[in-house]
Amino acid sequence: MIRIMILSKKDIPGFLDGLLAKYEVFAPVAENGDVNFKRIDSGAEARLTYANVIQPPKRIFFPQSEKLFSYRPHPEGVQLAEHLDEGKKVIFGIRPCDARSLSLLDRVFNNDKYRDAYYWKRRENTVLVGIGCNSPAATCFCGSLGGAPFDTGGLDLLLIDIGESYLVQTVTEKGKELAAGLNLPDASPDELARAEQVKADASLASRVNIDGLKQKLDQMFYHPVWDLLSEQCLGCAACSYLCPTCHCFD
Numbered sequence: 441m442i443r444i445m446i447l448s449k450k451d452i453p454g455f456l457d458g459l460l461a462k463y464e465v466f467a468p469v470a471e472n473g474d475v476n477f478k479r480i481d482s483g484a485e486a487r488l489t490y491a492n493v494i495q496p497p498k499r500i501f502f503p504q505s506e507k508l509f510s511y512r513p514h515p516e517g518v519q520l521a522e523h524l525d526e527g528k529k530v531i532f533g534i535r536p537c538d539a540r541s542l543s544l545l546d547r548v549f550n551n552d553k554y555r556d557a558y559y560w561k562r563r564e565n566t567v568l569v570g571i572g573c574n575s576p577a578a579t580c581f582c583g584s585l586g587g588a589p590f591d592t593g594g595l596d597l598l599l600i601d602i603g604e605s606y607l608v609q610t611v612t613e614k615g616k617e618l619a620a621g622l623n624l625p626d627a628s629p630d631e632l633a634r635a636e637q638v639k640a641d642a643s644l645a646s647r648v649n650i651d652g653l654k655q656k657l658d659q660m661f662y663h664p665v666w667d668l669l670s671e672q673c674l675g676c677a678a679c680s681y682l683c684p685t686c687h688c689f690d
Contacts, residue, residue, distance in 0.1 A: 443616070445608040445624035446631055447599070452606075455622070456483030456532060463530045463567070466500055468493060477531065488533050491577045496684035497531055497538050498545065501562045504681055508558065524557060529566040530618070537582045539570050539594035541684035548687045567614050570595040571606070576644050584648040590639050602634040 447455065459465050460483070467486035469478040475490040477497045507523045546563065549556040572590035573580070582588060592598050596615030599606040607627050610616045627635075680686040 443610045443619065444627045444632065445619065445622075446627045447606045447608050447622075447624055449604055449606065452486065452488070453483035456480065456486055458622075459530050459532070459618075463528045465530045465532060466497065467532045477534075486533065488571060491573075491575075492535055492537070492580075495682060496541065497534055498541065498684050499681070500529070500531060501542065501559055501566070502545065502549075502687065506558065522557070524561045525565075526561065527565065529562070530569060531566060532569045534568055534570050534595070535573060536570055536589065536591040536593070536595065536598075537580070537587055538684055539568050540582070540587050540591060541594075542568070543594040544685050545687055567596045567618050568594065569597045569599065569615075569618075571599045571601065572639070572642070574601050574638055574642055576642060578645050580644055581646040581648045583644045584646075584650060589642040589644070600635045600638060602631060602638055605631070607631060607635040 456465055456467065460481070465480050466477045467480050468475045468488065468490050469480065469485050470487045471478070474494045475487060476493050476495050477500065478485075480486060509520055509522050511518050511520050513519075542563070545559070549559040550563075570592075574589075576582075576589050580589075582591070587593070590598065590600065592609070592611045596610075596612045597619060598609045598611060600609070608619065608624060610619055677688075680688045
């Protein structure tokens with residue numbers, strides 16, 4: 441059963457400090473004029489008034505580089521040891537579009553043929569606490585791809601900004617488990633009504649026409665234009681690293 445609670449904004453730093461006792465907490469942090477997800481040591485570091493981050497939180501699950509295993513000589517041969525990240529994590533303040541992107545990556549890294557143990561261990565041990573978008577940026581187009589400013593797909597908890605407080609909506613069992621220890625009061629009918637008005641007022645200015653896009657791209661796979669574009673590529677892999685849904689290793 442979905443439970444809807446209320447969390448005052450002035451209590452956010454203390455709320456995050458409480459999570460730090462049990463989890464590694466990642467939150468949006470201001471850095472050189474930009475906002476990025478960083479591991480925080482204090483709830484006061486979090487900055488929740490942002491449109492979106494420069495680097496997707498994908499890198500918390502699928503880092504640019506990581507230690508996968510180590511080995512050492514042994515009388516009976518070489519001994520290998522995997523280095524799985526077992527830490528419990530909370531990503532606080534993730535936008536619905538970034539949470540949705542992780543749902544797409546899940547299909548690549550955990551399917552009926554393959555499972556990437558490194559990626560999936562982090563996913564299993566992480567709670568995603570999202571914040572809906574009251575004022576989507578002019579460049580946002582999640583609605584064109586099946587998402588929405590307050591989409592709960594991929595999230596465990598969703599926060600809706602209603603002024604001085606956030607409405608907290610449980611989505612998954614992981615979200616319910618985290619919320620159970622917070623002793624938050626249930627939202628009042630007036631607060632529920634305000635949240636519905638906020639969701640109704642959130643509008644997306646940008647629309648992308650994707651009708652027939654797959655069929656067109658399938659026909660253009662060997663088009664000469666790709667050779668022309670690739671001539672400018674330096675092979676730095678920044679595009680792959682910054683795209684929320686890219687999953688290339690090389």
